[in-house]
Amino acid sequence: MAIRNIRTEEDNILRKKSREVTKFDKRLYQLIDDMKETMYAAPGVGLAGVQVGALKKVAVIDIGDNLIEVINGKVIKKEGTQVEVEGCLSIPDVYGKVERPEKVTVSYLDRDGIHKEISAEGLLAVALCHEIDHFDGILFRDKVIEYIDLENVEEEQENQQL
Numbered sequence: 788m789a790i791r792n793i794r795t796e797e798d799n800i801l802r803k804k805s806r807e808v809t810k811f812d813k814r815l816y817q818l819i820d821d822m823k824e825t826m827y828a829a830p831g832v833g834l835a836g837v838q839v840g841a842l843k844k845v846a847v848i849d850i851g852d853n854l855i856e857v858i859n860g861k862v863i864k865k866e867g868t869q870v871e872v873e874g875c876l877s878i879p880d881v882y883g884k885v886e887r888p889e890k891v892t893v894s895y896l897d898r899d900g901i902h903k904e905i906s907a908e909g910l911l912a913v914a915l916c917h918e919i920d921h922f923d924g925i926l927f928r929d930k931v932i933e934y935i936d937l938e939n940v941e942e943e944q945e946n947q948q949l
Contacts, residue, residue, distance in 0.1 A: 788817075788824045791839040796878045802924040805837050805844045808858050811900040815845070819856055819898055822847045831876045833914045835921035838877050846918035850910045857895045860919050863904070864892035871913050872935060873927045883931030887916045 794800055818841055826834040826847055836845035846857045867889030874882045890908040893915050897903055907915055
């Protein structure tokens, strides 16, 4: 495993659409393993392939419960709305409130190409939507309702006990 460089907002690759994964091989496993290591080292709760320069629909997410590897993920059901503070490893030190679905169901493949679905709410729903947006070249900045400063983020997080 290796820690890869995280592409930042100035890099045009982040605006490109990622391709579906069709080959489930050692190269894919290496990418996923590197992405996990990179995400944990950053530290972050999610990372999409494009953020490390791989235009593949691959994401890793861990909000503290367990790691989820999402390949070719697609939101197939949405319910309700929530507004939460988001940030992005590709846009360091920028935070803003974003409206996302409260609950989502995501269809995806695991690293072995096995079809799965996950239903999520709260922070996991936010993380899934955020990373799947990366597949289409969408950054959270495109959806920000209101930017906030870091001190307010830390204060809100302490109040929410995330």
